[in-house]
Amino acid sequence: MATTETKPGNGKKINLPSAEDLTWSWSPRSERESGDAIVTNFFLHWFPAKISKRSIATSYSFWLGTISAILFLILILTGVILMFFYVPSVERAYQSVKDIEYAISFGRYLRALHRIAAHLMVAVVFLHMVRVFLTGAYKNGLFARQNRPLNWWIGLAMLLSTLLLSFTGYLLPWDQLAYWAITVGTNIAKAAPLVGEQLRFFLLGGHEIGQNTLIRFYVLHCFFIPAFLTMLFLWHMWRIRKDGGLACDDNLALNQKAQDAKPATSKTYSLLGITSGRTAHVEAALVDEDKHQVSSVPNLLKRLLIVGLLTFAVSSLFAVLLGSPLEEAANPFVTPNPAKAPWYFLWLQELVTITTIHIGKFTVNGAFIGGILVPGILLLWGIAQPLLDRSSAAATGVWFHPERKIHNAVFIAVCALVIVLTVVGTYLRGPYWHFFWPWEAWPVHPPRF
Amino acid sequence: MSKSEIKPETGGERKAESGESSGRRRFLGTAGAAAVAAAFGIPVIMSVRSCVPNVLYEEPQRFKIGGLDKFTDGPTFIADKRLFVFRDKNTFHCIGATCTHLGCTVQLVRLKSGEPGNDYEFQCPCHGSKYHADGVNYAGPAPRPLPYFKIEIAPDDGQLVVDMSQIADRGWRLTV
Numbered sequence: 001m002a003t004t005e006t007k008p009g010n011g012k013k014i015n016l017p018s019a020e021d022l023t024w025s026w027s028p029r030s031e032r033e034s035g036d037a038i039v040t041n042f043f044l045h046w047f048p049a050k051i052s053k054r055s056i057a058t059s060y061s062f063w064l065g066t067i068s069a070i071l072f073l074i075l076i077l078t079g080v081i082l083m084f085f086y087v088p089s090v091e092r093a094y095q096s097v098k099d100i101e102y103a104i105s106f107g108r109y110l111r112a113l114h115r116i117a118a119h120l121m122v123a124v125v126f127l128h129m130v131r132v133f134l135t136g137a138y139k140n141g142l143f144a145r146q147n148r149p150l151n152w153w154i155g156l157a158m159l160l161s162t163l164l165l166s167f168t169g170y171l172l173p174w175d176q177l178a179y180w181a182i183t184v185g186t187n188i189a190k191a192a193p194l195v196g197e198q199l200r201f202f203l204l205g206g207h208e209i210g211q212n213t214l215i216r217f218y219v220l221h222c223f224f225i226p227a228f229l230t231m232l233f234l235w236h237m238w239r240i241r242k243d244g245g246l247a248c249d250d251n252l253a254l255n256q257k258a259q260d261a262k263p264a265t266s267k268t269y270s271l272l273g274i275t276s277g278r279t280a281h282v283e284a285a286l287v288d289e290d291k292h293q294v295s296s297v298p299n300l301l302k303r304l305l306i307v308g309l310l311t312f313a314v315s316s317l318f319a320v321l322l323g324s325p326l327e328e329a330a331n332p333f334v335t336p337n338p339a340k341a342p343w344y345f346l347w348l349q350e351l352v353t354i355t356t357i358h359i360g361k362f363t364v365n366g367a368f369i370g371g372i373l374v375p376g377i378l379l380l381w382g383i384a385q386p387l388l389d390r391s392s393a394a395a396t397g398v399w400f401h402p403e404r405k406i407h408n409a410v411f412i413a414v415c416a417l418v419i420v421l422t423v424v425g426t427y428l429r430g431p432y433w434h435f436f437w438p439w440e441a442w443p444v445h446p447p448r449f
Numbered sequence: 450m451s452k453s454e455i456k457p458e459t460g461g462e463r464k465a466e467s468g469e470s471s472g473r474r475r476f477l478g479t480a481g482a483a484a485v486a487a488a489f490g491i492p493v494i495m496s497v498r499s500c501v502p503n504v505l506y507e508e509p510q511r512f513k514i515g516g517l518d519k520f521t522d523g524p525t526f527i528a529d530k531r532l533f534v535f536r537d538k539n540t541f542h543c544i545g546a547t548c549t550h551l552g553c554t555v556q557l558v559r560l561k562s563g564e565p566g567n568d569y570e571f572q573c574p575c576h577g578s579k580y581h582a583d584g585v586n587y588a589g590p591a592p593r594p595l596p597y598f599k600i601e602i603a604p605d606d607g608q609l610v611v612d613m614s615q616i617a618d619r620g621w622r623l624t625v
């Protein structure tokens with residue numbers, strides 16, 4: 001509500017901010033009002049004023065990027081609260097996690113939500129990458145000054161950070177699962193050529209997994225990696241604006257150009273006066289506004305809210321239903337049997353197992369091939385992809401464009417392989433990493449000494 | 450504003466300066482950039498270096514594991530050191546229980562139809578490596594045999610002392 005106040009002295013009236021200034025109108029009465037919301041609202045100013053119908057359609061993006069961002073937000077909020085209770089000390093870590101589970105009000109829910117959101121985030125970020133690949137969205141389309149390959153690379157870095165976040169979070173409960181996952185993980189790092197030994201020493205803060213390791217992973221998990229990921233996220237979003245929105249808009253503009261060569265409606269942008277060259281936004285005006293675009297307020301905003309609530313509801317539901325397991329306290333002397341990595345690393349564990357090659361007496365360690373070489377090659381291939389892809393701009397922002405048939409086929413094959421390895425690792429491996437069918441009973445553990 | 454518009458002004462200014470002065474300007478510019486780089490770079494290097502520990506509070510590599518009578522014939526697992534100690538009447542040897550693949554603790558498994566001397570083997574839970582009783586790897590991803598460590602008898606109280614920093618040959622035995 002706008003309040004006016006009389007200033008003493010000259011009697012001039014000044015306006016104090018009203019509630020509408022701080023929030024926005026849910027149902028703007030005019031285009032002007034909906035545009036104003038974007039410009040004046042701190043939380044909304046990073047959205048475009050208008051957005052193409054196609055880019056907010058579920059069938060194009062499945063909202064996967066948004067969902068991962070919301071999961072990240074949930075992770076930050078729950079994580080910060082968990083920091084009040086968790087003690088990163090070898091003696092107390094396990095007990096403090098038990099306290100969270102059993103003594104703290106809603107602690108069990110908080111921890112489960114944190115854990116499930118992390119699992120979901122790995123899955124959703126991966127699916128988001130799959131979506132971007134299959135729609136060829138890492139390619140520049142039509143608009144000026146685009147750099148979608150750069151955003152693809154930022155995305156790859158974000159995927160890696162997400163995996164690292166999960167991995168570093170894994171050690172913190174200091175239970176059996178944690179301890180052995182880190183043992184195996186850091187030994188894979190050791191298999192890196194030349195620097196492996198030092199790398200492991202640096203990661204562990206010594207030769208063995210101990211207090212130094214725990215505090216190291218704690219600080220990485222709670223500060224460095226999230227901060228890095230936040231930075232990348234902001235850059236990622238900024239690039240999307242600079243690239244003129246989602247890649248499907250490129251395609252829209254291209255098609256429209258082919259349809260009718262009528263000159264684009266000329267627009268006045270105040271930025272034009274002080275920057276050189278054309279910006280993606282001016283080019284975006286090529287998209288016929290009336291036919292294909294809607295105002296972000298309320299269209300984008302409403303969908304965002306729905307996706308956010310759904311994401312939160314689904315992860316909450318999973319959290320309540322599944323809870324989070326806590327194994328026995330870490331015991332460096334007994335390895336659980338089988339010792340399995342979390343599901344998103346199982347394909348690597350499986351690779352590490354099956355890639356050891358014996359040539360006579362000489363053995364090539366699978367830790368190197370499966371743990372470093374293959375993931376390294378996959379990563380390099382991902383980085384090189386925008387340079388390898390020579391398809392035309394018409395293949396940008398379209399699902400399964402025929403010009404990109406081979407690229408998509410190869411990518412799907414690799415993804416399928418990763419999924420197959422994950423499934424084998426999850427369901428078909430038992431004690432001593434022997435192969436078992438799911439309906440086969442595992443043998444009773446052989447006698448131990 | 451494009452660069453070509455700016456050029457005439459600054460170009461004119463530059464020309465007015467003597468060569469000496471523009472050389473000094475370039476030098477100061479480089480020095481300034483180097484100072485800024487150093488101001489940010491050195492603390493970064495220092496911070497990374499500080500994460501490499503100079504002092505470790507880890508368990509010693511050489512320790513006592515108990516008197517001779519603690520060990521019966523055959524294998525004994527010393528859990529807190531991840532070692533197997535084997536006694537054969539009056540000879541001893543010691544094999545590390547850390548898998549050479551990725552560091553899990555191997556387990557000793559009785560073989561059902563083992564002849565004497567070959568009635569057990571080591572198996573690793575993580576990725577299924579297998580080792581013969583003498584520690585030689587024969588299946589799974591393990592790249593090397595399990596290590597043998599030297600054992601001695603402590604002169605003061607006669608306990609066995611293991612030195613995990615000293616790797617021994619496979620044939621190595623302590624005879625008492």
Ligand code: FES
Nearest residue numbers: 548550551573576
């Ligand atoms: S750690 Fe033993 S097989 Fe991998």
